[in-house]
Amino acid sequence: MTTSTTDTGLAKVLMPVPDPHPDVFDREWPLRVGDIDRVGRLRLDAACRHIQDIGQDQLREMGHEETHPLWIVRRTMVDLIRPIEYPEMLRLRRWCSGTSNRWCEMRVRIDGRKGGLIESEAFWININRETQGPARIADDFLDGLQRTTDVKRLRWKAYLTAGSRHDANEIRAFPIRVSDIDLFDHVNNSVYWKVVEEFLAPQPELFESPLRVTVEHDAPVAFGDKLEICLHVYPPGSTDKFGPELADRTVRTLTYVVGEEVKAVASIFAL
Structure with a gap:
């Protein structure tokens, strides 16, 4: 059995892909023009849509799309190792790196044939349709997830704290559009990554x-x-x-606020 690496917060080492492994979900599809920036790079918000899409595909493949239809993401960590550039065929592999009885961490590795590479890990919570709260994952579903990890007591621990307004280097409005809203009637996870792209755009050297x-x-x-x-x-x-x-390195944070309420926090740093 393959295990997940011991958690060390923001500097954690992501679990390597257990390949070959029969329970690693493996798919390919082309990089589309709607997913790239002005220089042809796969944008982070588009990459996170792909991460969501392969999750839905794997859920369907495992036979749990109807019994476990609703999930929310609590955290997504993305490592942009080498930019993936158009035109390209993407290979996505998804597997579980940690479980509890109501949530799990899922790894997705995105490879381009020309050497581009994005690694990611997301903390997903199974949601009850009626109560809109965390729901227990069915035993047979959990058994399938645990075939790639022996981490069975996964706990939530926040890695980030919000920054305050009074000492911010910059405060910028980010208008919400109706197309940003998803099935839960709130902003979809991938939209938060559009914010990251906006702040990275003036600093292409970071890529x-x-x-x-x-x-x-x-x-x-x-x-x-x-x-x-x-x-x-x-x-x-x-x-x-x-x-x-x-x-030893510069860390940038983005604090997403509505009035005085913190909605999300992001961090950006060189590996």
Whole structure:
């Protein structure tokens, strides 16, 4: 049995793909023009849509789409190792790296044939349709997930804390559109990554080396909310608050706020 790496917060080492393995879900599809930026790079928000899509495909393949139809993501960690550029065929592999009886962590690796690579891990919570709260995962479903991991007591631990308005390097409004709203009547997970793309756009040099971006969700954003993003830039030597492994590099955070309520927090740093 393959295990997940011991968690060390934002600097955690993601579990390698257990390949070959019969329970690694493996699919290919082409990179589309609607998923790329002006230079042809697969955008992070589009990559996260692919991560959602292969999750739905695997759920259907395992026979649990009707019994476990609703999931929300609590955290997504994405490592942009090498940009994936158009034209390209994407290979996506998805497997479980940790479980509890109501949630799980799922790894997705996205490879391009020309060497582009994105690694990701997301913390997914199974949701009860009636109560809209966490629901127990069926035993047969759990058994299938645990074939790629022996982590069976997965617990939630936040890696990030919100930045405040008074010392932000920048505060920017981010209008919410009706097309951003999903089945839960709040902003879809992938939209939070559009915010990341907006803040990365003026700094293309950040894409020249491997980059880790993590988004943690605290509360949903609804249509009509006046969403603002607070940017904080922490230089090397001031970043031990993110763990000793990150004290030697710049860490940027984005705090998503509506009024005084924190909705999400993201971090960006070089690997």
